[in-house]
Amino acid sequence: MDAVAIEVFLQTLISGLLLGGLYALIGIGMTLIMGVMKIINLAHGELMMVAMYMAYWLFVLFHIDPYISVFIVAPVMFFFGMAIQRFLINPVLRVESILPENQVILTVGIGMVLANLATLFFTSDYRSTPVKYASDAWYLSDYWRDSPIELSLSVPWTVSFTISVVITVALWFFLTKTDTGKSIRATAQDLEAAMLMGVNVERMRLVTFGLGAALVGAAGCLFIPIYYLYPALGGRFTLIAFVITILGGLGSTVGAIIGGLILGVFESMTATYVGMGWAPVGRFLIFIAALIFLPGGVASLLRSRRLGK
């Protein structure tokens, strides 16, 4: 391998990891909801879109940097998510129906309503990142003059990635160390046992949906500096979250993190070495391969190793 090939490889790997870190954050929210509620939240991408609009307007009107508005938008999204669960999903859960997947269909409807409301309020205009540092980057050759290869590290991508990691670690602590976190995990593992142990399952559902919405809301803020927004953007991110959820193992947070990273690196590598037009194909190949060869996702691998020890 000559210097140029190495440069291309490393730059691709960097891009893939950064992208994967952000994908993971989108995926975790869906996975959490999946684990506890046993439904796929197909309005996930639309929730992210709502959060992005919030972050965008916070910046335009009050000059609050998207990275700071994470702390405003995520809590708002938490309550928004709880409200959706409380007033829309819960009533449907209680209704006996022909279709057992009523709630999933409901989330599709919620997604459509959100997207159309956004079109109504904000028009269908594309809005670009308002921040100034959008295309700033650090360059290897600025620090190491005679470097044989040139690598660049985008400022907003790196910051977004770092915050995403911090949020993920915080979530992990929350789920493993706090009572509420443990109750959520208990509900996800065995609903009836959790009920018998005195876990307030109803409340856990509320908290989980709120948490899922808050996580994807945070992801939305992190995407503002590097991407753009328009009302119909939700669908593609719902899809990505869905693939990650399947790949990671339904309901597993660690699985979702690894799944997100795998997807990010895989997409970047496909783009460089196969062709960027193949990225969507690659995404579904992974999806199908995971379903066939690894039905439990990455989580099942982790679990079997732990049992082996």
Next chain:
Amino acid sequence: MKRLVLLMVIVFLSSLLITTVATAGDTVTFTIPLPLTGSKAKFGEIEKRSYEIALEEINAAGGIKGKKVKLVFEDSQGKPEISRAIAEKIIDVKKQPVIFGEYSSSCSKAIAAVAEERKVPYLVVTGAADNITQQNYRYVFRMNPSVSYYTSGLRSFLKEVVKPRTIAIIHESTDFGTKGAEGMVKDAKRIGMKVVLKEKYESGAVDFKPILSKVKSKRPDVIYMVSYVMDAALLMRQIKELRIDAKLFAGGAAGFAIPEFIENAKDASEYVVTATLWSPMVAYPGAKDFAEKYKSRHGKYPSYHGAEAYSALYVIKDALERAKSWSSEDIRKALKETNIVTAFGPIKFEDREGYQNQNFMDTLVLQVIDGKHETIWPLKYATRKYVYPIPRWRDRR
């Protein structure tokens, strides 16, 4: 599931609309399919507003042959199957003798097939894929140049000023993008450039850096991109980020030629050249008036799509006024003989170079200079002298 819902919506809407009649008394109603929701809604909106401006002007001047004109817009969501359904309704239910509109190539193609089958003339307004007018259709007319001709001006700029030896082509994986890239491959052969890389991508992608680092490793003289606006801005931002120093960054109309490109890519857009069909400052009669009128109402200048839509109604008006009767056959004959200059440029439908009923016209080259699109080519229309060679990223600012 999604499709089922759509179908139900269509059925519901069409049941509502059956009761309206196309021509009643002294008004004439045209139904125009446009993407008013979905990811292409932005362009649908520009076109709708432009049609409305033309409509007001025409009605204020007495309508078409004394009849007041009315326009009805139907949302195709940018999906060919929905456009097709709308077209069938316009022809079969509303009995409209001529049909025009729609934005994307794939939707225009769907309508073209219906129109040809039912022998109703269809005026393509913005769909640019080459093969729409290459299928020996007798009833399909196109007023905008096909995508291979979007770049005729850019081609001569490259040949006479830049004289590049290698080119890398990045395009979105849609009909429009693929055809645009193929056109550039042919152009490259014509002016002796080697295509070192040709890659497609999925529109809406988040990260272009993998593909761009591959482009960087090939060191092309020119990087040519066919993209819609947000992809275009993201591409240029990430090119800046990776400091890819090509001699020239060129865009194939669409996303690169509209003001939003500069707003979104900010300083990364400086010195990017783009082929375009139209600019608000161009010297065609009525172009500036239309652009100013649009700006005063909607706050910003329209893109060339707007000018195409605005002029389309005038082309229809012209044809209807010359037609012997308002039967589809007579309107087709009248369209065939069209020879007018609109705000969008001269319109004349010709059969040549494998095309039928295609309008051929000169295209312009714009360059972003000091954060503004300036016409730089052909020199006789230039508003400013082009900047070439362009500075390297490292030396900027």
